[in-house]
Amino acid sequence: MTFPAYPKTEEQKKLLALAGELADTFAKRAAEKDWAGIFPYENYDDLRASGYLTMTVPKEYGGMGASLLDVSLAQQRLAQGDASTALAASMHLSNIAKMAENAAGTGHNAFFARVCQAVIEEGALLNAALSEPATGSPSRGGLPTTKAVRQPDGSWVVTGRKTFTTGSPALYFFLTSCAIEDTTDLPSLNAERGSFLIPRSAKGVSIKETWNSVGMRGSGSHDLILEEVHLEPEAYMENQLPSNPAAKHRLSAWSFPTAAVYLGIAEAARNEAVKFAQKRRPNSLKQPITTLPHIQEKMAKIELALLQSKAVFFGVAEQFTIDDTSVPASQFAAAKYLVTNHAVEIVDLAMRLVGGASLSLSFPLQRYYRDVRAGLHHPPMDDVTITMLANDAFATPEE
Numbered sequence: 001m002t003f004p005a006y007p008k009t010e011e012q013k014k015l016l017a018l019a020g021e022l023a024d025t026f027a028k029r030a031a032e033k034d035w036a037g038i039f040p041y042e043n044y045d046d047l048r049a050s051g052y053l054t055m056t057v058p059k060e061y062g063g064m065g066a067s068l069l070d071v072s073l074a075q076q077r078l079a080q081g082d083a084s085t086a087l088a089a090s091m092h093l094s095n096i097a098k099m100a101e102n103a104a105g106t107g108h109n110a111f112f113a114r115v116c117q118a119v120i121e122e123g124a125l126l127n128a129a130l131s132e133p134a135t136g137s138p139s140r141g142g143l144p145t146t147k148a149v150r151q152p153d154g155s156w157v158v159t160g161r162k163t164f165t166t167g168s169p170a171l172y173f174f175l176t177s178c179a180i181e182d183t184t185d186l187p188s189l190n191a192e193r194g195s196f197l198i199p200r201s202a203k204g205v206s207i208k209e210t211w212n213s214v215g216m217r218g219s220g221s222h223d224l225i226l227e228e229v230h231l232e233p234e235a236y237m238e239n240q241l242p243s244n245p246a247a248k249h250r251l252s253a254w255s256f257p258t259a260a261v262y263l264g265i266a267e268a269a270r271n272e273a274v275k276f277a278q279k280r281r282p283n284s285l286k287q288p289i290t291t292l293p294h295i296q297e298k299m300a301k302i303e304l305a306l307l308q309s310k311a312v313f314f315g316v317a318e319q320f321t322i323d324d325t326s327v328p329a330s331q332f333a334a335a336k337y338l339v340t341n342h343a344v345e346i347v348d349l350a351m352r353l354v355g356g357a358s359l360s361l362s363f364p365l366q367r368y369y370r371d372v373r374a375g376l377h378h379p380p381m382d383d384v385t386i387t388m389l390a391n392d393a394f395a396t397p398e399e
Helices: 010-038 043-051 068-078 084-105 110-122 245-279 291-324 328-358 366-375 382-394
Strands: 125-130 147-150 155-167 173-181 194-198 206-208 220-231
Touching: 010 043, 010 068, 010 084, 068 084, 068 245, 068 291, 084 110, 084 125, 084 245, 084 366, 125 155, 125 245, 147 245, 155 173, 155 194, 173 220, 173 366, 194 220, 245 291, 245 366, 291 328, 328 366, 328 382
Parallel strands: 125 173, 147 173
Antiparallel strands: 147 155, 155 220, 173 194, 206 220
16 A cells, blocks of 8 residues: 555655665565574665665755655665664664754754765764663663763763664764763863764774564664773764754654654565465465455455554654644654554554464564564653653643
8 A cells, every 4th residue: 555645756756766676675685684683784785885874964964865754755665675774774864864953053063074974975874872781761861871981181981881782783883872970170061971973993892792682683783882982072972063952843753764664564564465365365265365354354454554654654744844843742752653553553464364374484474573563662662652642632721
């Protein structure tokens, strides 16, 4: 099923064609890489060569400058080929976009320009390294145990360990949250925590291959180990690219490229179920199983859930693209909630439709079933979304 409104611009057609070509290539590698737990380095070579990673680099910095809607459309298509690779790509695209939002309206930012140059010229991939064994999800607000100790010359020494560093084998940069220790005589930063851009090439940076999950097996979400990593003063993000108060309301929008991954998984599961049902004709029937009422019921439920997800998800993305001040954070959270929970439901229905064959390792539905569960664990979590929506509703003035 294609949502009727898209693609409707030439730019969307180009991005969807690019994402589709990559997805079809990734799909040919996905089964072998997934089950063996092998990181698909070839996929990242293809992403770099195609320019896909420059999608959210602003045009004034040499990139595509794609809108939230266009990026989300592309990500949904890419995920149909290999969700693990699309997940890492989504986090790179989102973090570049958030940096761009903070840089917007402040004039040319030399620090951000260097990051963009690395993405464009070297295919540099970056992701945030935030989660830790002791703190769990950073969205819950725990103080990082990873420490950045300020030195008398203004440089930093960072030590700690981060978990769930998606795409880690291919990352060039790690956007790392740290607790700050500063006993120097330098002007005070007045901050107990901060973010640091750590290059992979820095001495003391290593990856410990801990990722052995049933879902998103090819995402390379290993642990990042930081052992007395010495960084120049410029690595402290708040000095180079400080938070822009004017951009704060736009940052939550950039969770959408990740949510789009799970919409893509749901679409892929739906397509597999359709193909199976159209071809499957037991010798007890004179026609394919598409004529059976219980099969039609499952497919109709899939179609309804997909239609609801797409209508809300792309509707919010388009509204943000038209007027970024008109969409509250709770609506982005609500869209993510609907997409990820519907995606779990859709994959389950697809497997029920196909039956026992869906468990075969030669059939991609079992991979979609494992991968789609990961969407429930990206922030904002479901309980946070429910609270946000309730608070927004009760904050409405009485009539």
